[in-house]
Amino acid sequence: MKPAIVILNEAAHPLAGRIADAINGEIHGARSRVETADRFFDNAAAHISDLFLSGRPIIGLMASGALIRILAPHLSDKHAEPPMLSVSEDGESVVPLLGGHHGANALAQTIAAALGAHAAITTAGDLRFGVALDAPPEGYVLANPQAAKQVMASLVAGESVRLQGSAAWLEQSGVPFDDHGAVTLTVTDRIHGPADNELVFVPRTLCLGMGCERGTEPEEAVALAESVLADAGLARQALAGVFSIDLKADETAIHAVADHFGVPARFFDAATLEAEADRLENPSEVVFSEVGCHGVAEGAALAAAGRRGQLDVAKQKSRRATCAVARAPEPVIAEHAGRTRGTLMIVGIGPGSDAWRSPEVTDFVARSTDLVGYSLYLDLLGRLTRGKTRHDFDLGKEEARVRHAMELAGEGKTVSLVCSGDAGIYAMATLALELLDRGAAEGNGHGVSDAARRIGIVVSPGISALQAAAARTGAPLGHDFCTISLSDLLTPWPDIQRRVRAAAEGDFVIAFYNPVSKRRRTQLAFAREVLLEHRPFETPVVLATNLGRDGETVRIVPLGELKVDDVDMLTVVIAGSSQSRTVAGGDGRVWAYTPRGYAAKEGSVIGDKEAAE
Template identity: 60%
Template structure:
């Protein structure tokens, strides 16, 4: 999914312009709370919000002073080839300034906005100004094979050399001609200083289960060589939806850096009349007379030709179709993706950039409603599937089935999704043969991204209580037998671990925390420090310290993490207040 631009409205003076820009781009407006009257989502701090959007990969268009956006994203700048565009539009809509990502779409966005507003696009990149074109930003349907060479070629052209342009590259029509650098646009292998590839080829692939990756790779190379097509001219890899998780096919798509497009058997069968190879055996087996040729033609379009008919090895088949013009919109569906993300305990600054990016890329959000609400503007404009507290299995199954339909889904968890959250349940459902999920859901890509866990957040607020060996124990006996929990409590107490207690109490569960305290008192001092951390990262956050023998269950609720120190943990009495830490043994090392 292409990440949608976001338009920022910071003041009433620029609010109407922000909405005009949003209409031009089909983008949402995020408004500063209390400063504008109408928006699709709201934020409180402009710098933090612009930074979050940029980190998530959203193109950012701010109707505001350029300096606000520059200060917001400056700490994150590292790779101009990967960073999203950032543009500033004046409050009166007279000037559009592409600040970053000029050759990653910012200049095109600026021109589009300027045309719509009747404004001036203040483009400053040398190539656009002097030559009327950015060599490293070809139009949709083309890719630059060697972007690292663009800077040198552009410098030579700016110095007065003319280019030797070969092939059909209409956007380069005004480039000065001469006997300087060779700039080629070709689907065939070619030698040139700068090489553009029209996206006209589609690889159709089929495979038996667990086809060797190197076998498929060799077959693909053979097909491309026979067709005289460079790998960079491949627009997509295509196959039957039942092969959406086939490692050999996925490896080809990754190696080429191209999307995988999938079709059901009925859609592929509609292509059979134009195919060179048709099989009744395959038809009876999977519902279509062929896979490789059919899939290639399905993506390449009605006017495509079959450049290489099906070739096969022991476990793989491949075919190549050529479209008459570069492909921009690709038919079929993507392999579904489920991103299992932990957003941290609460505050946005604890959310990792990778999690923000996965959330931005997702078209659908699934999760406990409160957790999705914590995303604030990042959830705006996305399809939401809110679930109440509890019903975790229904939540995970729903997310997997949505991804199985080809959607890009984010399953939103608090803390870290793999620590007492939904991560393990997702894989359990995929692994089950009974009461699991559909075959389509089992074939989705699952991406797990780490988050700041509650125990990490609590430890950071306290100081460094996890400085030595520690463990986490959930005191919920809803899924784990009580006797197993007690056994783990005794083991942790005997091992003198620092212990983070998750799910310490609920309205009905009140006794296990008291029992845990009593077990621990048999193994560590009564004055062992205990941290009670509630509502971490939220406005109502509360940090309290207690002695182990004074730990009272009535001070603890469902939003509290209880961190019990080991026999070596202590509180440092500092001017700013107590800080909890567990020494690792450095004092012994230096003889103290």
Template identity: 60%
Template sequence: MTEVAVIVLTNRGLPTARRVAAAVGGAVHGLTGRVEGADAAFADTAEHLRALFAAGTPIVGVCAAGILVRALAPLLADKRAEPPVLAVAEDGSAVVPLLGGHHGANALARRLAEALEGVAAVTTAGDLAFGVALDDPPPGWRLANPADAKAFTAALLGGAPCRLDGDAPWLRGSGLPFADGAEHTLWVTERAGAGDARTLVYHPPVLAVGVGCERGTDPAELSDLVHATLAEAGLATGAVALVASLDLKADEPAVHAAAAALRAPARFFDAARLEQEVPRLANPSDVVFQEVGCHGVAEGAALAAAGPDARLVVPKRRSKRATCAVALAPQPIDTLQAGRVRGRLSIVGIGPGTPGWRTPEAERWLASATDLVGYHLYLDLLGPAATGKRRHGYELGAETERCRIALDLAAEGRDVALVSSGDAGIYAMATLVFELIEREGAAHDAWTRVDVAVTPGISALQAAAARVGAPLGHDFCTISLSDLLTPWAVIERRIRAAAEGDFVVAVYNPVSQRRTAQLGELKRVLLEHRPADTPVVLARNLGREGEVVRVITLGELSADQVDMLTLVLVGSGETRRLPRGDGGVWVYTPRGYAAKREEAK
């Protein structure tokens, strides 16, 4: 289940929302202007709920049930595709599963009721009568014919008995009306079977599919091989617990495509671990050993993943560039203990710091991360979003060390978020990560197999511009005055080019304790090309406590007015000041629409 969104509309309900989020590992979404200190903010309740529902996000609303019903009613169509939606009383006394009862909502309601010491108002008939939802098997299990579950349950509610064919403790321990010789059957099997209104077919996660392939294999080739292998053996795709391979294939798209097609996770083993399976291999190969250090990839990975008591039920099969084998475990496979996941490095821009300026994608990536790496201040700014994560905090100046530890942690199979303020790709960590992979990847080959992804954040220049109006309405550029990594001669050349091109200039790192003269040099060059009354915006601590945004002129600009927490926005020759009714001033840079209208007359 993806991270739960806990919706709260008042400060009165915030304590309960926090307890809910702690119980389910979710994030608190608060209504702007009504709720203070939420992990994420929204302005339109109905719109936000619909967006979450459409994305398949489980929703727990600490609010009246009617609010959720009215907001989501236009989206209700297929109950088998809807995520769980629950309403919780502001005092936590009642938990009501409204939608997705058999897709996790009922189980979630009982879990929350226990945590909140309230009552779970479960109303679905099967759960009440038998203590189990036949169309909602445990994680990892699959029901082959969910469309028949309603008729099957109705028959049992009408008095018909059933029998269990196979091993399923979660069914055996329920209140179902079992009887020998019953016509209605619950069939538990790894074999393929269609089922019908009198036979529900359950597939336990007991199959491990081992795969190998050449580098760059067409994903369709490997997926076709896997499906053909299972079909010819009469095995159900729903019984596949995972797809396993050699760790050298952790970044191979074909392996991940095969796993995705089976709706199963991908897991990886090093060559030494696969070599331990040699006594159980049906087709050991000295050629494979010479290439990758083990005598079998597909068979070895399948057996390693399925466990010591597993048996190889389908020996290695080949296509032109890929191999596949299948092992059967006597008990459901614990995918959390089998092999290693492909590590992920999420490079996350969190904006200036306020939760309201973090993107939903950044929120999701932070929520899924096991480890957070970054400057101490940036990790502190995450607030509740950092709860339960391993923190790896560093001081300013340790940028390379931060990136290296983030890559090392991801190479171990962890889900790592490397946190930057603003946008991670603008004077931040994203560039350094890719530079390190290119420069040192040969010595750290595991880095090259990490899943690296970058999510954008609201940059300081965007935040500053929004606070004062629209100074970036026409062409602009950014310049950093820090000469730690860039020679001053290069910086000065860029300043002159920006001045001659009449760009609005966003100035990052304008001064430091040891470096104050460069801002004066920037001012001198710009004054050669634009008037002294050009608007300048000084924006400090944007989106955080102590935020200050001032508008001065280029002629007034001096180093003692700014620090490293200040962004300086210098207008172009076209930038205008517009007095506001409250005594303040808007700043904007026209793009020429007025002249265009005049030409059209």
């Protein structure tokens, strides 16, 4: 998760921007006192507490005491607490308050270097030995963290250390090594039970290669991987990742194994795996004829381990899956081997304002490598686009936009396809699934490539225009409603006419999308006349334009006075049912609502009052 840089006033914004640039962070600002931020909050204590409880790293540009008092009630387990730092408002001091060995010290040093400040690191081990034994570097796992406190206490008390195995980060530290030391540090990728006063560091040097038939049960693949590691005496923490051929990028069983061990799943093309043919112990002409390489499990394991790696466990088989293990001479960073399964996140940003964008959408955009969308929608994301590759499209290029996003994901990228409102309401989610369906059903080039069909797809909702319009005017959608687009670009006009008549006869509240355009001036007038046949002249109609953005206008007019010239393409029209009405508040403001029938409910105060009258 991106670190959250919390500021309470606009004066702190320039410093927060420098920190955000240095650590790829996200600025969170107090709504009442900060003009620009990635996210706003109303209550600082509640927001900081929520960030902390969600595991988000926090950098507060405020007094350390304030942060400590806010989070004191939530402190319980130091092993589960995220990094929390305080930065003085002058940018001179950076103080890691919590999570020193879970990223806070490293963040402090990075921020201090960017600001030319002092990182006030107070962790004893870091200061004396230049290393945090309970927070090994990337590529290593501490197998028994519960023993770290005792071992560190022994070291601080002056005990020397016996090293079993090798690791440059330990050997180059200030730890006092001695062949007869009372403390033992062991580095191994094999199953090893620690003795008293011993820490076991497991290097992620093992690469698990897997192949399987299409539709293999996840349980079978997991059981095979578990048995292969156990039989060879290999530590499960030593797995760098699960690796296979790209044809299996959407194979549930492969991802189930990766999830089971908590490691990434990565994929290679057939040519890369075939380059390992001379090192395979079990090459297969049958496999070559099917996928273009002589071995998937062994080939993928060796490709991930690199040319200096060696096959440690040759291909093992279950009924429908294969598995092999290769060992690399140094820890493998899985993200640098092969590529991940691409992901397309179709997100609705609502009207575009920060306040009306869901935290999930913000998180998805932040995780993306690429953003695809209409230029205006991408611009509305503001600072969230920083560090992302933008792919801007004009209006009217919807299919090209969606196809491009899917093909980018097919290359292994994490892509956000950005829509206004809700992604599934007159937006791009349906087109993405249609393209997927075309490729599967027709195979004639009108869908997307095979790589794009193997991507993961996630749809995240947003506040739709009809919800925003309803909220601005009260509760016109309080009872049964429907939505109808009056655009005949994609839907024949006779079909639209039939739907308008049916909705009018059914007495639905109707939200009209795309009510008019420069060339379409008659559809809304038709809808008005049909509705007047079924509901009163004074039926309230909501006209909402530029919702949540500059130039917002919202009006309520009687159905009989609805004028086409008062509406444009950016306007949502909500026509009430025969039961919809308006009411004025004490301040004179007029609200629209559609009663749901509570007055008729037995025991209702409203109903009793009406009956008495």
